[in-house]
Amino acid sequence: MTKSIKVKNPATGQLIQEVRKNTEEEINQALKRGHESFQSWSKVNAHERARLLKNWSLKIQENKEVIAETMTLESGKPIQESLGEVDYATSYIDWYAEEAKRLYGRTIPAASETKRIMVSRQPVGLVAAITPWNFPAAMMTRKAAPALAAGCTFVVKPAEETPLTTMKLVELAYEAGIPSDVLQCVNGIGSEVGSLFTDSEFVRKITFTGSTPVGKLLIKNSADTVKHVSMELGGHAPMIIAEDADIDFAVEQTVASKFRNAGQTCICVNRVLVHESIAEEYAEKLTEKVRALKVGNGLEKDTQVGPVINEKGFEKIVSQVNDAIEKGAEVLHGNEYDANRDEGYFFVHPTVLNNVDSDMKIMQEETFGPIIPISTFKEIDEAIAIANGTPYGLAAYFFTNNYKTGTYLHEQLDFGILGWNDGAPSAAHAPFGGMKESGLGREGGSEGIDPYLETKYLSIGNL
Numbered sequence: 421m422t423k424s425i426k427v428k429n430p431a432t433g434q435l436i437q438e439v440r441k442n443t444e445e446e447i448n449q450a451l452k453r454g455h456e457s458f459q460s461w462s463k464v465n466a467h468e469r470a471r472l473l474k475n476w477s478l479k480i481q482e483n484k485e486v487i488a489e490t491m492t493l494e495s496g497k498p499i500q501e502s503l504g505e506v507d508y509a510t511s512y513i514d515w516y517a518e519e520a521k522r523l524y525g526r527t528i529p530a531a532s533e534t535k536r537i538m539v540s541r542q543p544v545g546l547v548a549a550i551t552p553w554n555f556p557a558a559m560m561t562r563k564a565a566p567a568l569a570a571g572c573t574f575v576v577k578p579a580e581e582t583p584l585t586t587m588k589l590v591e592l593a594y595e596a597g598i599p600s601d602v603l604q605c606v607n608g609i610g611s612e613v614g615s616l617f618t619d620s621e622f623v624r625k626i627t628f629t630g631s632t633p634v635g636k637l638l639i640k641n642s643a644d645t646v647k648h649v650s651m652e653l654g655g656h657a658p659m660i661i662a663e664d665a666d667i668d669f670a671v672e673q674t675v676a677s678k679f680r681n682a683g684q685t686c687i688c689v690n691r692v693l694v695h696e697s698i699a700e701e702y703a704e705k706l707t708e709k710v711r712a713l714k715v716g717n718g719l720e721k722d723t724q725v726g727p728v729i730n731e732k733g734f735e736k737i738v739s740q741v742n743d744a745i746e747k748g749a750e751v752l753h754g755n756e757y758d759a760n761r762d763e764g765y766f767f768v769h770p771t772v773l774n775n776v777d778s779d780m781k782i783m784q785e786e787t788f789g790p791i792i793p794i795s796t797f798k799e800i801d802e803a804i805a806i807a808n809g810t811p812y813g814l815a816a817y818f819f820t821n822n823y824k825t826g827t828y829l830h831e832q833l834d835f836g837i838l839g840w841n842d843g844a845p846s847a848a849h850a851p852f853g854g855m856k857e858s859g860l861g862r863e864g865g866s867e868g869i870d871p872y873l874e875t876k877y878l879s880i881g882n883l
């Protein structure tokens with residue numbers, strides 16, 4: 421078993437840094453420390469927790485450029501997106517620093533003059549988090565911020581591909597005054613560390629962002645100790661473009677959604693469903709925009725589409741594209757690759773596929789890459805049936821200026837996040853999360869701190 425993780429640059433395949441894997445003993449010690457420090461941290465008053473969180477946010481912002489460069493080096497995303505992700509990450513800290521001060525209880529009118537009932541909330545305990553490589557800063561703070569704000573302690577294992585960003589954030593938390601046994605980072609291979617987290621008597625909650633298969637495993641393994649679980653899992657977002665849509669705006673928003681992080685986000689549009697009457701105009705205008713996108717190393721300021729994270733991701737994308745073409749899809753642009761297995765870099769050029777049918781893998785499996793499959797519909801209920809016909813329920817988008825069509829789609833689409841004339845719905849003040857096999861729980865908004873709290877009530881008698 422290797423003793424270290426080799427962090428490589430997905431744009432070049434070059435080694436950035438070797439990170440030592442924590443041993444099983446070290447990880448169990450970290451969990452024990454997190455459990456023990458919960459006794460003190462949970463008693464720190466909410467305003468002090470809020471102050472420390474705001475200090476952390478300021479420290480991150482002071483180091484924005486170095487964090488963004490680290491993120492681009494290890495994840496491949498364009499530097500402008502990395503800078504944006506640092507802001508997105510601190511927006512969660514800022515939001516939950518304030519929410520810490522609003523953990524209200526309530527009183528309930530008793531059914532007797534001699535009784536009083538009070539409801540209060542308290543932190544669940546030590547939280548163990550596992551995060552993905554595609555947003556190594558924001559996916560960590562989207563969990564750590566509400567956890568710490570609620571009074572929980574926190575141990576995070578970042579993805580093997582991108583540990584450096586998370587390690588930097590944790591260092592800055594210590595500089596901000598957050599105690600080193602309250603917030604900890606451990607490094608290791610997911611399949612090895614996951615069972616340590618789920619089996620530990622010290623861990624009261626597992627929070628995970630990543631693929632649905634891993635999420636299911638963590639839920640299953642958490643059952644023996646009845647841990648709280650929060651799951652932010654896979655997606656397969658449909659984008660319905662109605663016959664009355666503003667086509668130019670819909671094209672702009674399709675590009676904004678699809679090519680963020682080279683299409684490696686859980687809420688990227690994965691399936692375009694366009695009304696047959698405007699399909700040709702939409703496809704032509706979309707292809708013109710896609711053709712202009714610049715593919716390259718994320719450190720170059722004008723790069724818009726970077727590499728995909730690794731060979732496994734690359735092979736899945738190529739397989740989906742080849743399958744679609746074999747089954748009759750038309751390539752309007754792309755189906756071009758710059759890849760070198762020996763060097764270890766994998767670029768997928770933005771690709772537009774037309775005449776896509778539901779029997780193609782790309783319409784059934786999540787696509788974590790810069791590929792847009794376009795299919796058409798006649799009636800809106802046909803589009804809704806296709807959109808909902810997936811085990812996933814994370815994000816969906818629709819473009820229409822008809823308020824009845826929009827209201828109907830809002831009510832009929834089974835997804836936790838809906839963008840109506842909006843391809844970029846994510847925000848720290850909104851409850852992000854999915855239905856069905858896209859997850860359990862919400863992150864962000866006022867709802868996002870609830871998973872870190874237990875509710876209790878006190879009934880006072882004999883008054």
Ligand SMILES: NC(=O)c1ccc[n+]([C@@H]2O[C@H](COP(=O)([O-])OP(=O)(O)OC[C@H]3O[C@@H](n4cnc5c(N)ncnc54)[C@H](O)[C@@H]3O)[C@@H](O)[C@H]2O)c1
Nearest residue numbers: 551552553578579610611614630631634652653654655686
């Ligand atoms: N819903 C969301 O907010 C969200 C955000 C980002 C990514 N995702 C999903 O994540 C997937 C892509 O990311 P990925 O390839 O890194 O996912 P992944 O599930 O392979 O890895 C995510 C994390 O899980 C760990 N892991 C892997 N196997 C594990 C196991 N057996 N036990 C415990 N931990 C394990 C990894 O080390 C990593 O830290 C996509 O499906 C995407 O939709 C969802």
Ligand SMILES: O=C[C@H](O)CS(=O)(=O)O
Nearest residue numbers: 554555684685686687846
């Ligand atoms: O990849 C999944 C992320 O949660 C998407 S977002 O950064 O929250 O929009």
